[in-house]
Amino acid sequence: MEHILKENNKAIVHLRQQFKNKNLGLVFGAGASMNLGFPSxxxxxxxxxxxxxxxxxxxxxxxxxxxxxxxxxxxxxxxxxxxxxxxxxxxxxxxxxxxxxxxxxxxxxxxxxREALKDRKGKLLSHPYLNDFIPLIQNSEITINYNFDDTLEFILSEHHQDDIQKPYQVLWESHSHYKTGSPVIYHPNGFLPEDENSQQSEELIFSDESFSDQLLESMSGKSNMILNQFTKKTCILVGLSLEDATLKHLLRQSAVLSPGNYHYYIRYTNTELSRDEKEAIFNSNFTTYNLVTLFFNDEEISTFTRLITQEAEEFQIYARELDIPIKFVNYFVGSVAVGKSSILSHFGNFHILEEWIDKRPAELVKPFNDLTPEEEEQVEKWINGQFYKKNKWLDEQREGFFLIDRSPLDPISFTNNNHEEKKRAESMLQGIANGEGLIVVPGHIIFLESDEKEQKGRLLTKRKVSWTEEFLIDLNMKTKKLYGDNYSTYIINSRSTLHDTIKNTAKVLFCDGYSEINLHTNLEVLAKQGITL
Structure with missing residues (x-):
């Protein structure tokens, strides 16, 4: 368990968050049923x-x-x-x-x-990992099962005490309606239950003709139930080989429609792949299908799944004892209009703290040099309050994956001289502490840079016409000096498509290491020295 958590802590924390928010989906293939006597x-x-x-x-x-x-x-x-x-x-x-x-x-x-019905309950009890998925299935709105059999339905029935209400709903047509409050098992390839007299699909997708028809239907929008899962939820794919043309088409379509939404693909392996082989498979799936590939055997799948559903206190104590980070705070920083908000809007399956929590005052739209002293004081007090609220909430969180628009250092760039810089930093420190002794929550700093022309263009689309390129050039220089080398990742969001920037950001969030910057210390240094040393 220690090895799985240490090597996959980002994935586990993200999936725990999605599980808690009831925003987790599951996709099963034939590999998940092999240990139960079903044939390949x-x-x-x-x-x-x-x-x-x-x-x-x-x-x-x-x-x-x-x-x-x-x-x-x-x-x-x-x-x-x-x-x-x-x-x-x-x-x-x-x-x-x-x-x-x-x-x-x-x-x-x-x-x-033929073989699956022999001691079916016994086989189920001895399955290496399928029982560990029960809480996930029960907590998910829709579980997609590409198999014909009723294994998942059988499992849910075995763990259900109510003799009147079924613990699931079964669908095999994408346009079918379903009730909320009970997990749905959706069989896109058709449904053939053990009880031959129970309701089942008229068709089974089992031949070239039917697979081709299914692929055509997915292209014409008749697979919207699956596509909706892939674009709105965070899914775990298990027991699949990614050879299904329709599945690959839907994953690719989802990656284009929701470029910031990624899923976790468990690639079963009972043989040791080389590091180069794993890297090649990972990069291919990540780039093409927005899949984070996890290379697990049976025991590792079980451990991974149990960590996702483990009680919060137990999980947090275990991680703390092993000194494994389970709280990922990612600050997106940079000058105005570098694309922070646009990028973050594509990562809705993380917990996002927007730039401002409350409705912003009208004065905030103006360049800071145009503010009167009274307006400047009001804006400063309001901004300090916003960062206090965000920081206090972050400080209270014990685990999770968080994306934050701006850090408490950013307002220091909106000053005119060294005296103002030090004064503004001290004001922010006091605002964050708020008499409670709070310090700035450390985090991974993702510094975004763009050029002044693109920034001005973005500002114009927001009807902010008073921001000149000369002012933006000066603001960009001050922002760079403000952070210096105190950032974890640097992303240039200029002369590139939004899709490419999102892909680069996803790589940082899902693949790269997590390194925290002590923002409180940086703010204290700024309060003493200012930006220009």
Missing amino acids: WENLIKDIAEHSMVDGISLYESVKNSVPQSSITDILFQHFKTKRIKELEGEDEYFIKKRLLSDWRGIIYSSLY
């Missing part, structure tokens, strides 16, 4: 070929190495269809069609559940 895709197809009603094992052996597996199911179905139509000759054509689908479903059912 390859074994399922082979078993279907061997079924007496299909009698296609020789056909399977002749094509298995030359065509994709989804194409083999098409070939086997056509073989079965020709054989079965001859056997049903003379019956009504409409009923023959229905009988073919029913018989084919029965063949898939028998192959799917």
